[in-house]
Amino acid sequence: MAKKIAVLVGSLRKESVNRKLALELQRLASDGLELEIVEIGNLQHYNQDFDANPPQEWVSFREKIKCSDGVLFVSPEYNRTIPGVLKNAIDVGSRPYGQGVWAGKPGGVMTSSPSGIGGAIANHHIRQALVFIDVPVMQQPEAYIADAFGIWNEDGTAVAETEKFLKSWIDAYESWVNKF
Numbered sequence: 001m002a003k004k005i006a007v008l009v010g011s012l013r014k015e016s017v018n019r020k021l022a023l024e025l026q027r028l029a030s031d032g033l034e035l036e037i038v039e040i041g042n043l044q045h046y047n048q049d050f051d052a053n054p055p056q057e058w059v060s061f062r063e064k065i066k067c068s069d070g071v072l073f074v075s076p077e078y079n080r081t082i083p084g085v086l087k088n089a090i091d092v093g094s095r096p097y098g099q100g101v102w103a104g105k106p107g108g109v110m111t112s113s114p115s116g117i118g119g120a121i122a123n124h125h126i127r128q129a130l131v132f133i134d135v136p137v138m139q140q141p142e143a144y145i146a147d148a149f150g151i152w153n154e155d156g157t158a159v160a161e162t163e164k165f166l167k168s169w170i171d172a173y174e175s176w177v178n179k180f
């Protein structure tokens with residue numbers, strides 16, 4: 001049976017290149033993985049006061065992560081760190097204390113940017129949070145997608161060189177998931 005992978009996209013905008021990359025990973029993944037983008041834009045800001053009576057959106061989000069066999073983070077870099085919306089989702093899934101939903105889910109991190117360094121700093125800031133929530137992250141290959149506006153064919157698919165990399169990356173991630 002295919003492994004269910006929750007994909008979190010760190011950008012909410014309609015034309016997000018990170019969402020496009022997530023959709024490409026979905027398209028290129030083998031039958032062994034079923035990628036689902038889990039929306040995070042509707043999650044209220046994390047507030048510990050709500051732990052006793054959490055908003056329905058938090059409950060559904062936590063349930064989706066709980067039911068997944070792995071988690072992928074595909075994100076831009078905002079001001080050299082993690083976009084707030086993605087950090088909020090990580091925080092929501094990490095609480096109440098002792099009941100976090102992330103631990104042990106094999107993870108992967110991809111960042112992209114129109115600039116040359118492909119969101120590398122955000123990539124490592126995401127990895128830093130994953131240490132504490134106990135997500136074992138695929139170390140190699142790393143994925144920093146540079147020139148993120150220039151890697152698309154007219155039909156919305158990635159150009160051949162990028163597609164080849166995305167395919168090799170998602171296949172490596174599948175091997176990583178299968179180790180768990």
Ligand SMILES: Cc1cc2nc3c(=O)[nH]c(=O)nc-3n(C[C@H](O)[C@H](O)[C@H](O)COP(=O)(O)O)c2cc1C
Nearest residue numbers: 011013016017018019076077078079080113114115
């Ligand atoms: C608030 C904000 C901060 C940004 N900071 C960075 C940054 O630190 N590094 C970077 O490479 N790009 C930065 N950018 C540019 C983004 O990489 C670019 O807008 C990208 O398209 C966002 O990803 P998306 O297309 O998935 O929304 C920033 C954009 C915004 C809106």
